[in-house]
Amino acid sequence: MQKDSTADAELIDRLRRRDPEGLAKAYDRYAPLAYSLFVRIIRDESVAEDLVQELFFRVWNRARDFDPAKGTLGVWIVSIARNMAIDHVRSAQGRLQSRIRPIEPTDQLVFSYKPIEPESVIDNARAIKEAFSTLNPNQKRVLELAYFEGFSQTEIAGQLQQPLGTIKSWMRSGLSKLRSVIKTGVAN
Amino acid sequence: MNDVYELYVLGVLEPDAAQAIDEHLGDQCDYCLQHLHDAVLTTSGMAALAETRKPPKLLRRRVLESVTPRPSLTAWKFWVGALIAASVVMLSIVAWAMQSARTLRDQVAGLTQERDQLQSVVTLLSKPETKTVQFGIADNRPHGRVFLNANGGVVFVGTDLPQVATDRTLELWVIPKNGAPLAAGIFRPTAQGNSVNVWNQPVDMAQIQAVAVTVEPAQGSAKPTTQPFLVVPVG
Ligand SMILES: [Zn+2]
Numbered sequence: 001m002q003k004d005s006t007a008d009a010e011l012i013d014r015l016r017r018r019d020p021e022g023l024a025k026a027y028d029r030y031a032p033l034a035y036s037l038f039v040r041i042i043r044d045e046s047v048a049e050d051l052v053q054e055l056f057f058r059v060w061n062r063a064r065d066f067d068p069a070k071g072t073l074g075v076w077i078v079s080i081a082r083n084m085a086i087d088h089v090r091s092a093q094g095r096l097q098s099r100i101r102p103i104e105p106t107d108q109l110v111f112s113y114k115p116i117e118p119e120s121v122i123d124n125a126r127a128i129k130e131a132f133s134t135l136n137p138n139q140k141r142v143l144e145l146a147y148f149e150g151f152s153q154t155e156i157a158g159q160l161q162q163p164l165g166t167i168k169s170w171m172r173s174g175l176s177k178l179r180s181v182i183k184t185g186v187a188n
Numbered sequence: 189m190n191d192v193y194e195l196y197v198l199g200v201l202e203p204d205a206a207q208a209i210d211e212h213l214g215d216q217c218d219y220c221l222q223h224l225h226d227a228v229l230t231t232s233g234m235a236a237l238a239e240t241r242k243p244p245k246l247l248r249r250r251v252l253e254s255v256t257p258r259p260s261l262t263a264w265k266f267w268v269g270a271l272i273a274a275s276v277v278m279l280s281i282v283a284w285a286m287q288s289a290r291t292l293r294d295q296v297a298g299l300t301q302e303r304d305q306l307q308s309v310v311t312l313l314s315k316p317e318t319k320t321v322q323f324g325i326a327d328n329r330p331h332g333r334v335f336l337n338a339n340g341g342v343v344f345v346g347t348d349l350p351q352v353a354t355d356r357t358l359e360l361w362v363i364p365k366n367g368a369p370l371a372a373g374i375f376r377p378t379a380q381g382n383s384v385n386v387w388n389q390p391v392d393m394a395q396i397q398a399v400a401v402t403v404e405p406a407q408g409s410a411k412p413t414t415q416p417f418l419v420v421p422v423g
Contacts, residue, residue, distance in 0.1 A: 040238035060255040078232040128233030
């Protein structure tokens with residue numbers, strides 16, 4: 001973990017200095033994750049490519065806002081990527097966009113809040129993935145619908161034809177397990 | 189532990205609940221910010237649940253080129269460079285055209301000269317007083333004829349003449365019985381070793397002992413600088 005986040009800080013430092021090599025390295029580290037995420041959510045490879053380009057365009061232009069000490073480049077990239085993808089799906093489907101967290105609050109969280117200790121989104125993701133495999137199918141299903149489809153709990157309830165309370169319960173227990181991984185990771 | 193922070197970050201809260209958190213965060217509640225930060229970590233980690241796909245190789249280049257556009261200075265340099273390149277091409281074309289014109293002019297001049305020479309030869313040959321001297325007989329060795337006319341001058345027609353280096357030339361000499369050899373023109377044999385050289389000067393037939401050919405520097409010499417490889421007595 002430590003090693004990766006140190007490298008992240010170096011990436012941020014290079015990006016802030018407008019070093020294109022920094023962007024190339026950021027791309028090499030995070031583009032596969034972002035691209036996979038875009039394809040998973042949008043299910044269209046050419047749109048995914050466009051969004052990867054837009055994403056790194058944002059990274060390049062926002063470089064000054066990153067703080068190397070916080071080492072949150074990867075978290076920011078993945079969070080923005082997910083929001084971009086959900087936005088795209090929603091506007092393509094003509095769905096309301098009001099529920100999705102606008103990008104700015106996420107920015108604020110990532111930029112303004114110093115983590116307890118440096119973390120790497122990739123290591124973090126690995127841990128989350130492991131934790132996810134321990135969830136039961138219902139927990140998995142509701143979390144996937146929320147994260148990859150951007151459905152609200154009400155929509156998920158309608159989709160799965162389950163009472164809203166049940167959906168909320170599955171989600172709560174699922175998130176709790178994932179959250180404990182983050183806590184453990186931080187504690188380690 | 190409340191899952192409201194993750195739901196908020198995921199954007200799956202109902203609008204009124206989300207708005208309440210928005211307002212609360214405006215107050216910079218440290219407790220909530222810390223939990224939201226953890227929630228961001230948790231939810232961002234869910235990206236790894238997506239099946240891993242490799243981005244197309246060309247995308248990397250596209251991304252890097254789109255976010256690192258050539259600075260204007262480089263663009264400026266590029267256009268100036270292109271202009272210079274275009275100018276160089278232009279100059280080359282002009283130079284080539286000029287060279288072509290020069291070559292053409294040279295060729296015309298050469299043709300005119302050849303025509304004049306031929307006329308001289310024809311004129312000389314047609315005159316009854318023209319003296320003809322044959323030299324050499326075997327192939328592969330210089331052979332040919334020398335025509336001499338008191339008013340027309342000397343015409344040297346040679347075959348199987350040696351090739352000379354590009355910075356060298358053959359030079360014809362009229363060698364009088366007394367005195368120094370007279371330079372009678374420079375010439376280069378064709379690839380086949382043939383050459384005609386016309387020296388349009390009145391000559392004192394009685395005083396000419398021989399004609400000779402030497403290899404000289406390209407511009408020719410006033411006096412022979414090498415031993416003649418061919419001497420044709422005409423006396
Ligand atoms: Zn609070």
